[in-house]
Amino acid sequence: MNNFEFYCPTKMVFGKGSIAKLSELIDKNKKILMVYGGGSIKKNGVYDQVQEALKGFNITEFSGIEPNPTYETCMKAVEIVKRENIDFLLAVGGGSVLDGTKFIAAVSKYEGEEPYDLASKELAVKDALPLGSVMTLPATGSEMNCASVISRLSTQEKFAMRSPKVYPQFSIIDPETTYSLPIGQVRNGIVDTFVHVMELYATYDVNTPLQDSWALGLIKTLIQEAPKVIKNNEDYDAKANICWCATCGLNYWLSVGAVQDWSTHRIGHELTAFYGLAHAQSLAIVLPRLWQERKKDKASKLAKLARVVFGCQELDDLKASDCAIENTENFFNSLGMPTKLSDYDINALEAAQRVKERFETRGTLLGEDLKITPQVVYEILKNC
Amino acid sequence: MNNFEFYCPTKMVFGKGSIAKLSELIDKNKKILMVYGGGSIKKNGVYDQVQEALKGFNITEFSGIEPNPTYETCMKAVEIVKRENIDFLLAVGGGSVLDGTKFIAAVSKYEGEEPYDLASKELAVKDALPLGSVMTLPATGSEMNCASVISRLSTQEKFAMRSPKVYPQFSIIDPETTYSLPIGQVRNGIVDTFVHVMELYATYDVNTPLQDSWALGLIKTLIQEAPKVIKNNEDYDAKANICWCATCGLNYWLSVGAVQDWSTHRIGHELTAFYGLAHAQSLAIVLPRLWQERKKDKASKLAKLARVVFGCQELDDLKASDCAIENTENFFNSLGMPTKLSDYDINALEAAQRVKERFETRGTLLGEDLKITPQVVYEILKNC
Numbered sequence: 076m077n078n079f080e081f082y083c084p085t086k087m088v089f090g091k092g093s094i095a096k097l098s099e100l101i102d103k104n105k106k107i108l109m110v111y112g113g114g115s116i117k118k119n120g121v122y123d124q125v126q127e128a129l130k131g132f133n134i135t136e137f138s139g140i141e142p143n144p145t146y147e148t149c150m151k152a153v154e155i156v157k158r159e160n161i162d163f164l165l166a167v168g169g170g171s172v173l174d175g176t177k178f179i180a181a182v183s184k185y186e187g188e189e190p191y192d193l194a195s196k197e198l199a200v201k202d203a204l205p206l207g208s209v210m211t212l213p214a215t216g217s218e219m220n221c222a223s224v225i226s227r228l229s230t231q232e233k234f235a236m237r238s239p240k241v242y243p244q245f246s247i248i249d250p251e252t253t254y255s256l257p258i259g260q261v262r263n264g265i266v267d268t269f270v271h272v273m274e275l276y277a278t279y280d281v282n283t284p285l286q287d288s289w290a291l292g293l294i295k296t297l298i299q300e301a302p303k304v305i306k307n308n309e310d311y312d313a314k315a316n317i318c319w320c321a322t323c324g325l326n327y328w329l330s331v332g333a334v335q336d337w338s339t340h341r342i343g344h345e346l347t348a349f350y351g352l353a354h355a356q357s358l359a360i361v362l363p364r365l366w367q368e369r370k371k372d373k374a375s376k377l378a379k380l381a382r383v384v385f386g387c388q389e390l391d392d393l394k395a396s397d398c399a400i401e402n403t404e405n406f407f408n409s410l411g412m413p414t415k416l417s418d419y420d421i422n423a424l425e426a427a428q429r430v431k432e433r434f435e436t437r438g439t440l441l442g443e444d445l446k447i448t449p450q451v452v453y454e455i456l457k458n459c
Numbered sequence: 460m461n462n463f464e465f466y467c468p469t470k471m472v473f474g475k476g477s478i479a480k481l482s483e484l485i486d487k488n489k490k491i492l493m494v495y496g497g498g499s500i501k502k503n504g505v506y507d508q509v510q511e512a513l514k515g516f517n518i519t520e521f522s523g524i525e526p527n528p529t530y531e532t533c534m535k536a537v538e539i540v541k542r543e544n545i546d547f548l549l550a551v552g553g554g555s556v557l558d559g560t561k562f563i564a565a566v567s568k569y570e571g572e573e574p575y576d577l578a579s580k581e582l583a584v585k586d587a588l589p590l591g592s593v594m595t596l597p598a599t600g601s602e603m604n605c606a607s608v609i610s611r612l613s614t615q616e617k618f619a620m621r622s623p624k625v626y627p628q629f630s631i632i633d634p635e636t637t638y639s640l641p642i643g644q645v646r647n648g649i650v651d652t653f654v655h656v657m658e659l660y661a662t663y664d665v666n667t668p669l670q671d672s673w674a675l676g677l678i679k680t681l682i683q684e685a686p687k688v689i690k691n692n693e694d695y696d697a698k699a700n701i702c703w704c705a706t707c708g709l710n711y712w713l714s715v716g717a718v719q720d721w722s723t724h725r726i727g728h729e730l731t732a733f734y735g736l737a738h739a740q741s742l743a744i745v746l747p748r749l750w751q752e753r754k755k756d757k758a759s760k761l762a763k764l765a766r767v768v769f770g771c772q773e774l775d776d777l778k779a780s781d782c783a784i785e786n787t788e789n790f791f792n793s794l795g796m797p798t799k800l801s802d803y804d805i806n807a808l809e810a811a812q813r814v815k816e817r818f819e820t821r822g823t824l825l826g827e828d829l830k831i832t833p834q835v836v837y838e839i840l841k842n843c
Binding site: 076077078080081082083085086087088089090091092093112181282283284285288289291292293295296298300312316317319320323328332357 | 460462477667672677696699716
């Protein structure tokens with residue numbers, strides 16, 4: 076096991092009816108900015124539940140955070156924070172709303188010239204406004220971590236900001252609030268969670284059997300519960316399990332002391348930035364081909380995935396890895412999730428060339444061992 | 460899954476050489492009380508590492524916290540805290556030292572008449588001194604939770620205090636500091652961890668497949684790594700895995716939204732209070748017989764334990780439960796841990812009678828469903 080430090084002070088409040096607890100979680104003297112997205116929370120009743128719970132609180136609203144939240148939109152919220160002397164941010168919605176809110180929290184206290192540097196140049200966040208969340212979409216795990224992915228329209232870039240300063244003080248998850256999600260978003264959330272866990276697990280082995288068992292236990296649970304929620308969007312128990320899998324998929328409990336990858340995300344982010352694919356759609360395309368390309372270096376963990384989760388009996392690690400790749404792609408497809416660029420009418424060779432050139436310009440090397448050069452990215456994407 | 464709230468703000472600092480990070484974790488202006496036990500940290504070099512890391516800090520020392528830390532000893536430390544205006548407590552040692560330190564932290568700020576009420580009457584802890592720990596014994600999980608078990612000599616009582624106010628701000632674990640542990644303590648720690656996980660897992664099923672997979676993944680890891688550390692006290696990787704299992708066995712990550720038991724601990728505490736058995740020794744005696752008595756109510760989870768961990772093929776849940784009980788007792792015995800009261804020359808009938816009478820006097824009902832009356836305790840213990 077590698078040395079590690081772990082810190083996660085977010086209070087999780089989980090279950091039916093838990094939005095009503097909001098008034099115990101925020102100081103009544105705070106000037107709150109309630110941040111949300113395109114208005115789905117007004118249709119599914121979450122907006123009303125929040126307003127009811129916070130009756131008598133001082134709330135300003137900011138709506139319009141988009142999927143793949145943008146720098147440009149967040150900066151409008153920062154203006155409101157400064158103008159209205161906001162001192163608490165409440166994100167209500169999915170991972171995009173929360174990611175946007177984390178960025179708003181950090182930029183509101185940022186004194187440098189170029190706020191996007193907090194993400195693109197990974198500048199240290201020295202201070203941030205306190206924030207909490209009501210999370211209505213199990214997917215990103217943003218509710219219990221300190222990361223935020225922000226896109227910049229003007230430059231077609233997408234980068235992650237990370238800082239302990241932007242942990243939500245609390246996050247509320249009521250699985251019932253996910254009943255009204257379109258099936259496409261349910262599916263995206265499951266794939267997103269799957270790939271998060273694999274970025275944390277499928278690398279090289281540094282002797283972390285507990286962490287491995289947790290990663291594979293989560294994947295098994297996901298595969299077991301996913302068909303239930305695809306079939307019935309209002310199966311409370313299955314929804315609760317999927318929600319908790321999403322949170323635990325990226326709160327890093329299952330990966331302390333292990334080695335992380337994140338190359339599927341980094342390549343996927345470019346596909347989202349260039350072609351507007353949803354985050355999970357890009358991941359489902361990249362992961363199987365990336366594993367195929369990197370099979371030798373990941374064979375030990377991929378073979379364990381194949382044997383523990385997919386019941387593969389193959390003794391040879393490389394052959395078992397093929398079994399893991401095939402079963403993973405089949406699982407995505409079984410949810411109705413495509414795994415080819417051509418499914419979105421995107422030319423693979425063109426995409427490969429564009430992303431390769433971008434990584435060349437930036438001098439980016441990816442993967443747990445930095446073996447993914449821009450040329451390797453090209454090889455991966457041309458087969459997508 | 461049941462509704463839940465979860466909060467654990469302790470920063471974990473784990474790995475070789477990590478005691479050197481102490482100076483980054485404590486504010487240099489603090490007046491520190493360094494709390495430790497019988498002096499083993501002076502023999503194994505941990506005392507010197509702490510002193511080296513905190514050179515130039517203002518440190519007062521308090522030694523003499525015993526295994527099963529006592530109210531009486533802790534109160535002596537509270538006097539020093541008040542006299543010397545201590546404002547940070549640093550526990551250096553095992554779970555007993557840390558439990559004692561948590562109690563000292565709470566009592567130092569307690570304004571009521573009877574400090575032991577914080578444990579025996581579960582009074583709310585309104586305030587506590589900040590504390591951190593250097594944990595040198597993988598067992599109790601105290602390094603990442605907010606519980607503290609304190610014995611009172613004058614009344615032969617043992618109760619737990621719980622409060623978010625006594626979470627360690629940080630806990631440092633360097634597996635190398637455990638190399639000098641006597642084999643008996645290594646063994647006790649493994650059994651302690653095993654039983655913690657089972658108190659959190661082996662109850663009735665409320666549909667928590669992720670949590671169950673994590674509990675069983677931890678038990679599998681423990682069974683796999685235990686023989687390695689029993690054989691070689693200086694196997695770093697195995698020690699690191701056992702240490703992390705101990706922490707995760709009782710930081711509640713694997714049990715949110717599930718149902719807890721704790722009756723083995725409650726009965727074991729009485730055996731410790733009456734007969735001076737080590738905590739883990741008492742647990743190893745009680746658990747198998749308690750499961751035998753409660754088999755029908757726990758059959759679903761015990762059968763899952765049997766099948767997933769011990770490879771039992773039995774389809775009938777009650778018969779599979781027997782397999783779980785037998786394999787668990789065999790595992791304890793394989794470590795050299797006795798599982799009978801007679802192994803310690805304690806008369807089972809007498810012990811059963813004494814503990815039963817105590818629970819009768821207090822009106823105690825135990826177990827996840829409160830079905831363990833004093834008479835059931837008698838039935839369990841007379842078979843121990």
